[in-house]
Every structure is written in C-alpha cells, then in structure tokens.
Amino acid sequence: MKQIILSLFALVLFNHSTQAQLLNGKQNYTRADTLRGMLTPLRTCYDINYYHLAVKIDIDKKTLSGSNEFAFTATQDFTKLQFDLFENLKIEKVVYQGAEVPFTREFGAVFVTFPKTIKKGAKDRFTVFYGGSPRVARNPPWDGGFIFRKDKAGNPFVSVACQGLGASVWWPTKDHQSDEVDSMLISISAPKDLDEVSNGRLRSIVDKPDGYREHNWFVSNPINNYTVSFYIGKYAHWTDSYNGENGPLTIDYWSLKEDSAVARPHWDADVKPMLAAFEHWFGPYPWYKDGFKLVQAPHLGMEHQSAVAYGNQFKKGYLGSDMSGTGHGLKWDYITVHESGHEWFANNVTTKDIADMWVHEGFTTYSEALFTEYTQGKKAGEEYLIGLRRGIGNRSPMIGPYHVNKEGSPDIYPKGASLIHTIRQLVNDDEKFRQILRGINKTFYHTTTTSAEVEKYIAKQSGLKLDKVFDQYLRHAKIPVLAYKIENGILQYRWLTDVKGFDMPVKVSLKPDSYTLIHPTNDWKSSKIDPAVSSELFKVDPNFYIKIQKES
Secondary structure, eight states: OHHHHHHHHHHHHHHHHHTTSOOSOOOOOOHHHHHHHOOOHHHHTEEEEEEEEEEEEETTTTEEEEEEEEEEEESSOEEEEEEEOOTTSEEEEEEETTEEOOEEEETTEEEEEEEEEEOTTOEEEEEEEEEEOOOBOSBTTTBOEEEEEEOTTSOEEEEEEOTTTOGGGTSOBOOOTTOOBSEEEEEEEEETTSEEEESSEEEEEEEOTTSEEEEEEEEOSOBOGGGOOEEEEOEEEEEEEEEETTEEEEEEEEEEGGGHHHHHHHHHHHHHHHHHHHHHHHOSOTTTTTOEEEEEOSSSEEOOTTSEEEOSTTOSBBTTBOTTSSSGGGGSBHHHHHHHHTTTBTTTEEESSGGGTHHHHHHHHHHHHHHHHHHHOHHHHHHHHHHHGGGOOOOSOSSOOTTTTOOOOGGGTHHHHHHHHHHHHHHOOHHHHHHHHHHHHHHTTTEEEOHHHHHHHHHHHHTOOOHHHHHHHHHSSSOOEEEEEEETTEEEEEEEOSSTTOOOOEEEEEETTEEEEEOOOSSOEEEEOOTTOOTTTOOBOTTSOOEEEEOO
C-alpha cells in the first residue's frame, strides 16, 4: 500500500510541478524562441494601453474569427513594430487610420510597417483582423490551447488555457509578460443558448442576427496576456460578497448547472476563509474593481485574473489527494486555494520574463502552507510545507534561461516555497515576515518585475544579507549541504555549496530537544555540543531546507 501511495504521489506531483507551464526539457533554442521571448526595439518601441478583443467562436467547426484593437503609446520614434500570433491563424488585414497597412510574418511574430513615423509620446492605435482554427490543447492546462468538451448532458463546454504557450495561441497581442495592458474590453460571441464568462465585469450582452450573443466584459485593471480567457457552457450563476480590507468585494460563482448543487456548499467552505487568509498575509485582494470570480472549467485550473478557472471535481485536496502526504491538504480544495493565491503572485506581482516564474509558483505554493497555518495552526502549516519537499528533484536551477520564453526547473513549486520558508526562519519574526509579503504586493502592485528586484526587496526589508542564499537556491541545482562531524563533545561543521562564501545561519541541535543558531561558512568551524547529542542524533531544524552530510 505504501508503494501504491508513493506512486500516486509521484504521478500527482508530476502534474503539479508542470501545472500552468510549458512542458520541461527543451534545451536547444531557435530563432522562433528568441522572437517569442526577447524584448527587441520592435517590441519596446510601444507600450500597450488598451485592447478590444472581439472574437466569435464557432464550436461546431472549432474555429474563431474576429479582431483585436491595439491602443498604445510610443516610447520612441518608430515606423515598424512586432506583435504576436501563432502561425496557424490567418491575419486577414491590419488597419491603421482607416487603411490597410503591410505586414510580414516570421514564425509567431508579425511585423507591421506604418506609412509614417510614429513619434515618441504619441498615442495611436491599429486593429488586427484574423481567424482560423486555433490549436486544440493536448493536455490542458499543461500543454495548452482551446478545450472543446461537453457536459454530462452533451452541451458544449469550451475554454482556453495558455500559460507558457502564450496568449498568441488564440489572439493577436504583444505576447510578452513585461507589458501588461492597462485595461481591456473582451467581447466573446457564442451560440445564444449558451452562457459565456470572461475576466472583469459584464457590461452587456448583445443579440446577434446569426444565432449568437456577444458578451462584453471590461477589465479595468492591468492584466497579463495569458490570464485573458473565456468559458462557454450551460452555467448556473450566483453571487456573494466578502467584507475585505478595501471594503465589500463581490464574489461571483459560475458552475455548470448540473453541478451547482454540489458546487455551492463546496466553494462556500473555502472561498471566504481563503480570502481572509490571503488578505492577512499578502494584503488586499488586488482586483476589487473587477471582483473575484470562480468559474468551473473543462480543465484542472488556471489563475485567470478575476475569473479563476476551477476543475478539481469539487474534491478536497488535489483531485482527492494530499500533495504533502500529511493529511492537512485534504481539509481544503487545492485548486480553489492555489489558483486564487495567484491573484497576488502572478497576476498582481508578475515577472517580466517567464524564466523568473519561481516568483509566481514559489510564493503561491507557499500560500498553501500559509492558508493551512491560518486555518489549522502554525504547526500544521509547517508540516504541510515540509511534506511537499518529497517531490523536489534538485536537477536544474529554478531560474531558467532568459529571453527565450523558458521557465526554470519544475522545482519552482515546492522548492520555491521551501526557499521562502527558510528565509522566514532567518527573519525569525513572523510579523516582520508578514509585512515583507504584504510589502511585496504593495511595492510591485499591478506591475511587472524581476526575480532580482524581489530578492533585493526581501533583503532590504529583512535587514539580512541574502544574495548568496538566493544564488544557491535559485541559480544552482543543488541545495546547501551542511557537512559535520562530532568528536569528544565538539561539533565541527561547514557548508558545501556552489556559491563561494556561502554563510547562511542555520539552527541545529547542540543539545537534545532544542535548536541553536550556528553560523557556518565554507571553512570548518566548531562548537561545543551536549555529550548526549551523538552523530546519529544530530539534527537540523526541519524548517530549514538543506541537506546534512556526516563526515568521517
């Protein structure tokens, strides 16, 4: 039975570790990767202010057609720019000031040439008309695209998931995380007998003459491309509110009609406690203007901003399993908590380059432990976090290669969370640590940032020297190894690390049943130790994520 449980855990962890990402393993990068991941002057020459995405979805034919208007501010003089759209989708025309303008395509990049120089500071706009058969997801949400499924009654159940893969898999956009649009109108036309849900707030539903209805949703806050989404199906809809730090927050629930009876009590059990926990730890929910929505989706889940995708089959844990193996994770719904945690880390605090995705996934995985702590106590939160470490491989760095649209190691989930928890031990002041988490969300509120900027902020606010700590955990595959030996009541110890001069303090058992902070370096140091603590009984505080190695 133990082997069966471990095998199940390994399978679940694989899915968890690759969630919302491109599948790991690609090492050779191409011109297409550079066009997708590099910030060139053809991208940085304009700052996106507003999109109006208008798309009609033909479910029977599995096609789409529509347009996207780009409103932008020029950051320099230019006559040519790049936007992105997958090669399999056809561009009908690009219209600027009432006339078609020329464009060329290379892989997923589209280059538009304007008839005159657009001057720095100018506000302008153009519209792309396009259509075709979008990529169908092979294994959503990990290997993404459109999802065409049916509910139990045979009604269409359709959506999209595209993190890592890119929003340009289904709509023309400046497909780079560094430039979030300031606001956006999403107009999705679907068959009139079906409901449609997108990000933001519903402005109107307009009947169309061809048996379709256009649903107009307005996002009034900055939004990253990959979280722009839609859901089409036979939905039940009900509302609630949460009295949060910034006042009343609207909550909208959308489940399939056939699942509404089970969905109501299931979501009620977790959503308000989750909002309370995360506002406590991270600060106010970042999207009060757009509200909080939880929407049943035809895939496991995704952090679609203000319209979180849910597909955990209304089970506790991760499809009924506890990722930590402790039992604590079976007391709440993993997808509700994890994907909603991304509203703070990923949607509010967004990294410019996908290589820094550990910021999204490490902090959000740690949010699971913080939710457990908030609802079950500090000891339970620690046990949950420590339990997640079983799936860490330490085979490659958490930070990936920059400028090629490639994330780092799948360890960014549990290892990223363990790094944050280790730093919490170094801070050694839970309230100060909480204020650092809240400060990250306030300092980088509605902006894009980098791992380096987040690292610098944590170091400054904590007053700790953390540069070598971050370098070892983020930029090298291995974690620190504490080498030790005990002879005649003397403990000798040192760090074995890739980073030279590594000097992170750590708590160890210099006497039974208690931990004392020591300050190892890469050179041998020594301390007196209680004779009752033998080499076999020597321990490191498990809240520190390190390895220990007994030396002869």
